[in-house]
Amino acid sequence: MDRIIFGDNQFFAVNHLSDEKSRAQAMRFRTTKAIIEVLDLAYDLGIRTFMCTTHDRIAEVCDHIRSNPRRYNDFKIYPCMPYAHKYANAVTEYGAIEALKRFMPGSMLGTAAKGGLALIRKDFIEMMKLLVDAEMKMFHGINTEVIFLQNVITDLILGLGMDDFFVAFAEHIKKKYGAEPGFITMNMPLMLEILKKKGILNPIICASINKIGFRMSGGKEHYEKTIADEKFRPIAMQVLAAGAIQPHEAMEYVCRQKNIESILFGASSRAHIKQTKELIEQMSS
């Protein structure tokens, strides 16, 4: 994985520090063109990996990338699935089973039949695979080396103790997409422990890692020790703790944790992207 990964929260009005900033972001990125412009800034500054949720608007970004193969020839997307609000709102509106039906069938008769059968048989692993395939459709023809399970789902499965799904997800990602499975979680030490138990070795785990311990469940010390002692491939996210830490201080802390492989960040202006990228490079050398 690249040392620097560009994130997408800023495009979808996700701001953990301020609802007001979220609204401002929603206004700025109301068109896909505005998103692509910022992606281009990041690309031109040498960033090659974009990690994004499977939001409907990402499909339009993918269309753009596919239609300009020369411009984006070494561009990689790391999909994170699912975009949880899409499902949560559907469950509220239709109930769980109807919501599942709506997301599973594609346009092909085959998927619909498979989905129906899986529902009747209560084959949840098969349903999960079909949902993954439905989410992956928008990325066809795009380099997706690592495919992530998004944190609400990861942590839900983790809490429920339904660890089989992690194994099935990992196998499906490897087999069908020739990609590495990744897991986003707010409970990194626990997640790693479970994955190890399940035989998923040296896993890619993306988690909040920051100097003030924000969203580091189980405690900052536990995180630091896990990163230092355990064998896995950590990606640090929320390194600025939603803006509560100054960039220099934030990157200095994260880069001091020697085993962190990659750092994920999102920004909306060229100056900001450039500054953050240079800081990471400077602190990493």
Next chain:
Amino acid sequence: MVKTGLVGLGKMGISHCAILNAHPVVDLVGVCDSSKFILAALEKHGKMNCFTDYKQMIRQSDLDCIFVAAPTRFHADMVCYSLEKGLHVFVEKPFCLNSNEGKKMIDLALIHNKVNQVGYHNRFIGTFNEAKRIIARGVIGDIYHVLGEAFGPVVLKEKGSTWRSHKSEGGGCLYDYASHVINLIQFIVGTPNQVAGTVLKNIYSQDVDDAVYATLFYNNGLSGQLSVNWSDESYRKMSTQITVMGKKGKVVVDATECKIYLRQENKIEGLEKGWNIRYITDLTKSVDFYLRGEEYSAQIDHFIDCVLKGKTENVSSFESAFETDRVVEMLVADAYSRK
């Protein structure tokens, strides 16, 4: 270990299930739902005992406490039965659909001396607690008006088929969204004594309201306004905000920021003249297991802690939730008095 059972595996139930199952001092011994579909997933891939009858679960499981997250119309029966069987009870919001049911549950909890809590999780968010503290300390002076708002994208089409779309089952924006705001207003500045000008507006739903607008009155002269709409697509998720006006300043608080405007500097609180912002990152304690927000784990930690210590005083007691229900009843009565 606290032996715990859970009834209802809807959105909140599943979330409680995961947090309870991961909790270091909780032993989640049984879960119960009427949908065999959801149960089948847990039975096949989880490690809990599954039931379709909550009474059977209680009889067979030797529980210390129970979490009730079934639809609101079932709350009274389930909660009363559990209390009579000697269990501590956590129940989802809204608490119940009429005052008689509510009184009965409060009385039973008192008689049996059991921990009782309702899932108003906003009470466990750092920013709202900070707002409450600042106002109680008189930092913004005598308060004269409160505005409670919540907006989100739940019902955006003219159709709906779950219990949330049925008034008789506790669906609708008033029960689902506005109850949170009313409960928070109560938590921060107290419960209104009267309401007026209530509008329960159908926007897309047929049977239930999609928006609630009303004026609130307090005996001490404080006034308030409620403005809640769950059919507002411009919001990505539910966003709740409380604004409190005082003679010396005001507080504007949501789940991420507590903004304080002061007409004069307050040295004791370290607040400057003009705008001050306190962020959630400084006001949130980390939890052992995180799912969707610290507050969901924090409210469960509080409940379990009360069970362990035998403490019946609670941040979100039946009684406090009952006050919310009473305001909801007043709003309904006021709205229908004009129809």
